[in-house]
Amino acid sequence: MATATGTQASTKFQAFLDEHLERELLRFTTAGSVDDGKSTLIGRLLHDTKAVYEDQLASIKQSRVNRAAGPIDFSLLTDGLRAEREQGITIDVAYRYFSTSKRKFIIADTPGHEQYTRNMATGASTADLAIVLIDGSKGLLPQSRRHTYIASLLGIPHVVAAINKMDLVKYDEAAYKKISADFLELARRLGIKNAQIIPLSALEGDNVVASSTHMPWYKGPTLLEYLETVPLAQAAEERSRNRGSLRFPVQLVVRPDANFRGFSGQVASGVLRAGDEVLALPSGRRTRIDSIVTYDGELQEASVFQPVTVRLKDEIDLSRGEMLVSPDAPPAVSRNFSAKVVWLHADPLQPGRTYLAKHASRTVRVRATAIHYRVDMHTLEQLPAAQLEMNDIASVNFVANLPLMFDSYAVNRTMGSMILIDAVTHATVGAVMLERDLGTPSVELVVAPTTQVHPLILARSAKTARSIVQILHARNVPHVLLDDPYIPACSLACATRVAQLAGLAAVYSGEDPSKELMQQIEQFLPQARWIQLPDGPLDEAAFIQRLDQVLHWENSEGKE
Amino acid sequence: MNAPAPSLDVTFPHPAVSQRALNxxxxxxxxxxxxxxxxxxxxxxxxxxxxxxxxxxxxxxxxxxxxxxxxxxxxxxxxxxxxxxxxxxxxxxxxxxxxxxxxxxxxxxxxxxxxxxxxxxxxxxxxxxxxxxxxxxxxxxxxxxxxxxxxxxxxxxxxxxxxxxxxxxxxxxxxxxxxxxxxxxxxxxxxxxxxxxxxxxxxxxxxxxxxxxxxxxxIPLVPLYLAREREVIVRGQSIILKYDDTHMLPGEKTQRIPCRMRSLGCQPCSGAIRSEADTLPKIIEELIAFRRSERENRVIDHDEExxxxxxxxxxxx
CATH class of the missing domain: 3.40.50.620 (HUPs)
Structure with missing residues (x-):
């Protein structure tokens, strides 16, 4: 029956297929101010690499709108939505695709004007390279500084300054040199390692795809030459500098029948190898990789970004939101961390308010505990802030209701990125780049209380108090540690009552309260169960038994 | 009708795992x-x-x-x-x-x-x-x-x-x-x-x-994607496949030409293109030569800008 065959395909075509299949993928983002000619530059790239289809070209030639002086307004190729065709500004991220014989490219074309910085961060978050457009006739404007800063903040490995509109300054080398020096100084301050500067004219096509004859003083690559040759392997290397350290967040548990139990996910960094020992987090259990399963057959190993399903040697408890990691180099496991935040929403970020946070495959609740500073985008100065407005970039401390397993964003983009979601409207409100583990907090986050009983626990020593805090935390009992010198024993009744109203168990580690004080507590706080620990080291089992008795007192009473 | 999925005599080895970057x-x-x-x-x-x-x-x-x-x-x-x-x-x-x-x-x-x-x-x-x-x-x-x-x-x-x-x-x-x-x-x-x-x-x-x-x-495909000589009506710029119930305008005649569909929609609104590409490699070859976007042959996108x-x-x- 098979009449169609592939044998008729020419050898030339075979060569083409082979070439195309082995091409690499480069994702880049473009940023510029409103009139820097960004859309024109992309239109020019698409046109000169023959990525524009003839009917699309015919359609923009016929369009009622033409903002360009020439016969073709290239910017119409990328300004897709009707609203922006009317206003003449790009209002959202547009993705564009083109390829050459060397690479396939994905462009995230992002708006330049101030109120849409959130879209710029969006485009930058997945990019390997950023093109910052600078108007050659205007020099390095605050917007260009802002864009370069965001590119560095989002950890884009390569930044290209495209000095556009060189035709307007008569292709003057001095103008180029001045902007060049300003940009290199900025890149140095921001710690951008790979910065490239290219003078061009998108309108005239100079140094975009073809070399310019107008700028013989420029010896560097054209923009396309640079995009085709910038080392990607290095970009990948940059992306996961701790390549040796396995990070495998579990997305799904696959159980098609009683005999198969596998854990699906994408390798975030490192290498998964059959037979290797792995650590499951947060449980801390160790086991070995039994096999790596895919639709296309079993693999001996899987590397960064490969989607696979893993079977383990031992039947350990592991589910979505948990993670397999290298036992010798685990990530931070913490509920308290510092981060850089880009605020994306018109409702401000308010310290103390609870947000949903999605990190890797885990969603937790977080609260900002402190805003260290926000960055003034004009001067890059650090200023104090009580809350964050849309487009603010700031340094913030967070506390979460459950531990996150993370690496710093600078080391590992996948393991260091997080989004904040409004708990009521479910809008995506913040982009978070995690920095440091801040250790165990003494004030715990209030979540929906698991019990109506909020006991007072008298720990007698700071050491015992720390152990108790860990036990309460592991059992999801919201609590507060009363180890503050301003809460003396005589105010224990008041402090306990406040904790109770807040839905918290109180752990007190100061001096033993007197008999009168205990009577006072019982008298004024009839619902406050309390646990007084004996002297000496903590008997954990006995304490947990007693804790359960107290916590479930009300429930069992209710049933009677 | 009922043409089998095209047989493919060229397959690509799965690249060795653990190479530096995915293609x-x-x-x-x-x-x-x-x-x-x-x-x-x-x-x-x-x-x-x-x-x-x-x-x-x-x-x-x-x-x-x-x-x-x-x-x-x-x-x-x-x-x-x-x-x-x-x-x-x-x-x-x-x-x-x-x-x-x-x-x-x-x-x-x-x-x-x-x-x-x-x-x-x-x-x-x-x-x-x-x-x-x-x-x-x-x-x-x-x-x-x-x-x-x-x-x-x-x-x-x-x-x-x-x-x-x-x-x-x-x-x-x-x-x-x-x-x-x-x-x-x-x-x-x-x-x-x-x-x-x-x-x-x-x-x-x-x-x-x-x-x-x-x-x-x-991956198996509907055979309409592959070129074959088919009975069609040529209406303006569009080539419409002729079935028993195809709506014909006064004065229209059918003819047989080698053609295929670039995208599949509804019968009355999806046009075919003249093509000799009867294998997947030929389709890909044609696609690269074409430089015309695929939705052009669907009437709906052109109703208005x-x-x-x-x-x-x-x-x-």
């Missing part, structure tokens, strides 16, 4: 599989919009890979306008059976009973009743909170701005000015009651990527 098709495949798994983990009741076309076929293969060794854990939904090519319906039923997927077929029977067709209503209204309305009804009837679709951003200008997770309000509508920012690979799946999300795992694929992947993976955007705001996929 572009592997990178796209990995991204799509990740999206499928995230969505299935986070949504209560997802469904896949299955249009029988080449993009749907790729989508199905990616879903098979994402959940292997399990079966695809959601149903396939086909919105049938009843104007689809008979080859498409036959392929749909056979293929769903073969891969063991649950298939839901939905028609806007009320509109069809009232005589809805593109000649009486015009293409815009006809699509409105038989596709957009039917789709929204089917999603509501199934109580689906997420629907996978095969749309690609390179297809049309307004799609270039579409998110991978595209939020729809209670009426199923898309507001291009009020989309959720989408950062890294962290997709926001949170919904309030009545809201839903359209998910586009093929967002970053181009038409060429789709064909290369079909070729490399040997910005027409796809209008349809999408109303809930069209």
């Amino acid at each position: 572009h098709l592997q990178a796209l495949e990995a991204e799509s599989i990740f999206i499928f798994r995230e969505a299935v983990a986070e949504f209560a009741n997802p469904v896949m919009l299955y249009s029988i076309g080449k993009d749907s076929s790729v989508l199905v293969r990616l879903a098979q890979k994402a959940f292997f060794p399990g079966k695809i854990p959601f149903p396939l939904l086909h919105v049938d306008t009843s104007y689809k090519f008979p080859e498409m319906i036959e392929f749909r039923d056979n293929y769903a059976r073969e891969i063991g997927a649950k298939l839901i077929v939905h028609k806007n029977q009320k509109a069809l009973d009232a005589g809805a067709n593109p000649f009486a209503l015009g293409t815009q209204n006809c699509c409105g009743f038989l596709k957009t309305r039917a789709l929204l009804d089917a999603l509501e009837a199934g109580g689906f909170d997420a629907a996978f679709g095969g749309a690609r951003r390179d297809e049309e200008k307004s799609r270039a701005k579409e998110r991978i997770y595209s939020f729809r309000d209670k009426a199923g509508q898309w507001d291009p000015k009020n989309q959720r920012p989408e950062l890294w690979n962290l997709y926001n799946s949170r919904l309030n009651k009545g809201e839903s999300i359209r998910i586009f795992p093929l967002s970053n694929w181009t038409e060429l990527d789709i064909w290369l992947y079909i070729y490399a993976e040997q 910005g027409s796809m955007e209008s349809k999408k705001r109303e809930g069209y996929f």
Whole structure:
């Protein structure tokens, strides 16, 4: 029956297929101010690499709108939505695709004007390279500084300054040199390692795809030459500098029948190898990789970004939101961390308010505990802030209701990125780049209380108090540690009552309260169960038994 | 009719694992599989919009890979306008059976009973009743909170701005000015009651990527994609395949020419192209030579400038 065959395909075509299949993928983002000619530059790239289809070209030639002086307004190729065709500004991220014989490219074309910085961060978050457009006739404007800063903040490995509109300054080398020096100084301050500067004219096509004859003083690559040759392997290397350290967040548990139990996910960094020992987090259990399963057959190993399903040697408890990691180099496991935040929403970020946070495959609740500073985008100065407005970039401390397993964003983009979601409207409100583990907090986050009983626990020593805090935390009992010198024993009744109203168990580690004080507590706080620990080291089992008795007192009473 | 899926005598070895970087098709495949798994983990009741076309076929293969060794854990939904090519319906039923997927077929029977067709209503209204309305009804009837679709951003200008997770309000509508920012690979799946999300795992694929992947993976396709001599009516710029019930204008005659479909829609509104490409490699060769975007032969996008955007705001996929 098979009449169609592939044998008729020419050898030339075979060569083409082979070439195309082995091409690499480069994702880049473009940023510029409103009139820097960004859309024109992309239109020019698409046109000169023959990525524009003839009917699309015919359609923009016929369009009622033409903002360009020439016969073709290239910017119409990328300004897709009707609203922006009317206003003449790009209002959202547009993705564009083109390829050459060397690479396939994905462009995230992002708006330049101030109120849409959130879209710029969006485009930058997945990019390997950023093109910052600078108007050659205007020099390095605050917007260009802002864009370069965001590119560095989002950890884009390569930044290209495209000095556009060189035709307007008569292709003057001095103008180029001045902007060049300003940009290199900025890149140095921001710690951008790979910065490239290219003078061009998108309108005239100079140094975009073809070399310019107008700028013989420029010896560097054209923009396309640079995009085709910038080392990607290095970009990948940059992306996961701790390549040796396995990070495998579990997305799904696959159980098609009683005999198969596998854990699906994408390798975030490192290498998964059959037979290797792995650590499951947060449980801390160790086991070995039994096999790596895919639709296309079993693999001996899987590397960064490969989607696979893993079977383990031992039947350990592991589910979505948990993670397999290298036992010798685990990530931070913490509920308290510092981060850089880009605020994306018109409702401000308010310290103390609870947000949903999605990190890797885990969603937790977080609260900002402190805003260290926000960055003034004009001067890059650090200023104090009580809350964050849309487009603010700031340094913030967070506390979460459950531990996150993370690496710093600078080391590992996948393991260091997080989004904040409004708990009521479910809008995506913040982009978070995690920095440091801040250790165990003494004030715990209030979540929906698991019990109506909020006991007072008298720990007698700071050491015992720390152990108790860990036990309460592991059992999801919201609590507060009363180890503050301003809460003396005589105010224990008041402090306990406040904790109770807040839905918290109180752990007190100061001096033993007197008999009168205990009577006072019982008298004024009839619902406050309390646990007084004996002297000496903590008997954990006995304490947990007693804790359960107290916590479930009300429930069992209710049933009677 | 009934031509088998093309036999492919050129296969590509799977590249050795652990090479430094994935090639572009592997990178796209990995991204799509990740999206499928995230969505299935986070949504209560997802469904896949299955249009029988080449993009749907790729989508199905990616879903098979994402959940292997399990079966695809959601149903396939086909919105049938009843104007689809008979080859498409036959392929749909056979293929769903073969891969063991649950298939839901939905028609806007009320509109069809009232005589809805593109000649009486015009293409815009006809699509409105038989596709957009039917789709929204089917999603509501199934109580689906997420629907996978095969749309690609390179297809049309307004799609270039579409998110991978595209939020729809209670009426199923898309507001291009009020989309959720989408950062890294962290997709926001949170919904309030009545809201839903359209998910586009093929967002970053181009038409060429789709064909290369079909070729490399040997994915079965509706035979209409392959060139053959077929009986057609040439109407203006369009070539319309002739079936027994094809609506002919006064004075029109049929002729036999070698042709194929570049994209599959409804019989009255999808034109064929003159082509000799009867194998996948030839199709890819032709595609590269063509430089003409694939939706050109569908009448609906040309109704007015910005027409796809209008349809999408109303809930069209």
